Amino acid sequence: GAGVSQSPSNKVTEKGKDVELRCDPISGHTALYWYRQRLGQGLEFLIYFQGNSAPDKSGLPSDRFSAERTGESVSTLTIQRTQQEDSAVYLCASSLKGGSGGDTQYFGPGTRLTVL
Amino acid sequence: SQQGEEDPQALSIQEGENATMNCSYKTSINNLQWYRQNSGRGLVHLILIRSNEREKHSGRLRVTLDTSKKSSSLLITASRAADTASYFCATPLNRDDKIIFGKGTRLHILP
Numbered sequence: 001g002a003g004v005s006q007s008p009s010n011k012v013t014e015k016g017k018d019v020e021l022r023c024d025p026i027s028g029h030t031a032l033y034w035y036r037q038r039l040g041q042g043l044e045f046l047i048y049f050q051g052n053s054a055p056d057k058s059g060l061p062s063d064r065f066s067a068e069r070t071g072e073s074v075s076t077l078t079i080q081r082t083q084q085e086d087s088a089v090y091l092c093a094s095s096l097k098g099g100s101g102g103d104t105q106y107f108g109p110g111t112r113l114t115v116l
Numbered sequence: 117s118q119q120g121e122e123d124p125q126a127l128s129i130q131e132g133e134n135a136t137m138n139c140s141y142k143t144s145i146n147n148l149q150w151y152r153q154n155s156g157r158g159l160v161h162l163i164l165i166r167s168n169e170r171e172k173h174s175g176r177l178r179v180t181l182d183t184s185k186k187s188s189s190l191l192i193t194a195s196r197a198a199d200t201a202s203y204f205c206a207t208p209l210n211r212d213d214k215i216i217f218g219k220g221t222r223l224h225i226l227p
Contacts, residue, residue: 004158033215042204042219043159056214091158093215104149105206105215107158 002026004108006092012114013082021077021111025094032069033105034077035091036061043091049075082115089113120148120205120218128224135192137221139205140185146208148181150190153202153220162190162203192223200225 005024013019025032034046045059049069060066064082069075079086089110095103123138141148146167151159165172165181165188172179178191192199202220209216 035217043217045214045216048214089157093159095215104161104164105151105159107160109158 004092004094004106006090006108006111008111009109010112010114012116014116015084016081018078018080019082019113021079021090021092021113023075023077023092023094023108025073025075025092026106028072029094029096029106030072031095031097031103032075033093033095034067034075035093036088037091037110038088046077046090079113082113084115087113087115120207120216122203122205122218122221124221125219126222126224128226129195130226131195131197133195135195135199135223135225137190137203137223139188139190139218141188141205141207142186143207143209145183148179148188149206149215150177150179150188151204151206151217153204154200159204195223195225197225197227199223 007022030051032049035043036046037043047067048056064080067077089112091110092108093105095105097103120139120141129135147164149164150162152162153159163174163177163179165179167183176193181188202222204217204220206215206217
């Protein structure tokens with residue numbers, strides 16, 4: 001079956017512009033995660049959606065970052081007024097259930113964002 | 117917040133040798149996972165070990181878990197060039213569902 005998909009695969013934008021990144025999780029997966037990875041660094045947790053529960057937004061670095069998820073399907077991560085420091089690969093992952101159940105996370109290929 | 121910390125940050129070994137990476141974490145967990153990342157893109161799940169397990173094998177991979185020391189190790193035996201990648205441990209935070217990744221170990225297999 002289809003895996004996690006993300007679009008666009010690459011995005012180049014100018015400082016100050018808004019960008020929207022999309023993630024299509026695996027069908028039936030209730031948990032969805034967004035991570036940010038700067039060049040040569042580890043994964044930085046951004047936000048977590050689980051079913052109909054309120055999302056865990058504790059990793060969002062500033063109020064310029066927001067994310068939504070429609071039911072248990074597509075999610076969008078929006079970055080407003082982009083800054084050069086936002087340049088990174090943004091990774092989305094989904095799992096059947098949450099992490100405490102030990103479910104495998106399936107990652108998308110990521111969106112490489114470059115802010116000029 | 118940082119939950120898992122991998123050690124070493126980088127490791128270079130000759131092809132055919134064994135590679136060992138370690139992960140330490142801070143809170144109680146009920147499972148720990150290891151992932152591999154090639155070329156800075158999506159991660160691939162390697163193996164999961166539960167808190168009531170001490171050791172687990174999958175092909176050339178061997179994972180151990182010591183809950184008393186809050187640490188895990190990943191051993192790759194008979195390394196191959198294709199094993200060159202970054203390896204991350206991941207744990208649920210505070211028994212919540214949120215998964216937190218460490219900073220990773222960059223493994224380079226020399227020909």
